[in-house]
Amino acid sequence: MEPTIEKQNDVTIIRPAGEIDTHNCDSLKDVIQKALKSGAKRLLIDMSQVSYLDSAALGVLVSGFKSARESRAQFKLANMQPPVAKIFQLTRLSKFFDIHQNSDEAIASFK
Amino acid sequence: MSEKPLEVREVSNQELQITLVSRNELIRELRQKVKFFAKQQGFDDEEVFDVQLALNEALANVIEHAYQGDQNGRIDIKFHTDQNGDLVIVIKDYGQKADPECLKSRSLDEFREGGLGLYLMEKLMDVVQFDFSQEDGTVLTLIKRKHCHK
Numbered sequence: 001m002e003p004t005i006e007k008q009n010d011v012t013i014i015r016p017a018g019e020i021d022t023h024n025c026d027s028l029k030d031v032i033q034k035a036l037k038s039g040a041k042r043l044l045i046d047m048s049q050v051s052y053l054d055s056a057a058l059g060v061l062v063s064g065f066k067s068a069r070e071s072r073a074q075f076k077l078a079n080m081q082p083p084v085a086k087i088f089q090l091t092r093l094s095k096f097f098d099i100h101q102n103s104d105e106a107i108a109s110f111k
Numbered sequence: 112m113s114e115k116p117l118e119v120r121e122v123s124n125q126e127l128q129i130t131l132v133s134r135n136e137l138i139r140e141l142r143q144k145v146k147f148f149a150k151q152q153g154f155d156d157e158e159v160f161d162v163q164l165a166l167n168e169a170l171a172n173v174i175e176h177a178y179q180g181d182q183n184g185r186i187d188i189k190f191h192t193d194q195n196g197d198l199v200i201v202i203k204d205y206g207q208k209a210d211p212e213c214l215k216s217r218s219l220d221e222f223r224e225g226g227l228g229l230y231l232m233e234k235l236m237d238v239v240q241f242d243f244s245q246e247d248g249t250v251l252t253l254i255k256r257k258h259c260h261k
Contacts, residue, residue: 021138055168055231063224
């Protein structure tokens with residue numbers, strides 16, 4: 001399923017959905033890159049609809065975070081389901097990302 | 112191998128054999144198959160998730176490294192339970208062998224893409240064993256012990 005994009009004031013919310021793996025993760029990568037190219041400075045990836053991701057999908061989020069940093073944009077994650085949160089903890093990527101319990105908390109935290 | 116990209120043979124209630132071609136688009140279907148099999152063998156949801164992700168990473172590695180993106184490589188997989196009720200997954204490819212020296216998990220202090228597949232397999236499964244002694248290709252064995260959360 002293609003990720004959807006929504007603008008809430010100056011926050012760009014990207015919502016990927018379903019199982020994201022090595023076969024379909026490029027669509028998320030494209031959406032993040034397009035948002036950054038169009039000038040988004042506050043990016044929130046709402047993970048509430050993501051039931052599964054593999055290491056290739058993790059790589060897309062890492063590259064998205066790095067691209068955002070290069071564009072001086074903020075990049076946050078929110079609403080992770082427990083299995084997805086487990087992968088972030090196992091790989092210790094949770095210490096690099098700005099992860100929030102829910103979207104409201106994430107949106108309020110943008111500087 | 113026949114023309115079908117994925118063939119399943121149910122040997123018994125405790126054994127499933129699958130042959131597939133080396134295409135990423137089939138990994139999702141394999142995740143579903145191992146989920147169904149592991150649940151049938153009495154593994155809980157967390158264990159099933161671990162097995163799905165480990166199999167996913169193993170297959171992605173075979174496709175990327177052993178077959179280097181060639182979409183026509185053959186992969187034979189066997190799911191079975193042993194005498195202890197543990198889930199054993201055997202993955203045989205016929206592609207390029209990896210250098211055993213290069214099979215190391217990377218440091219998690221690096222914030223970068225890639226290189227997490229082997230680490231995840233080792234973290235999620237109780238046994239991860241590569242056999243490079245085959246004349247062609249590699250055999251990877253993954254074992255998940257039942258109700259033995261790591």
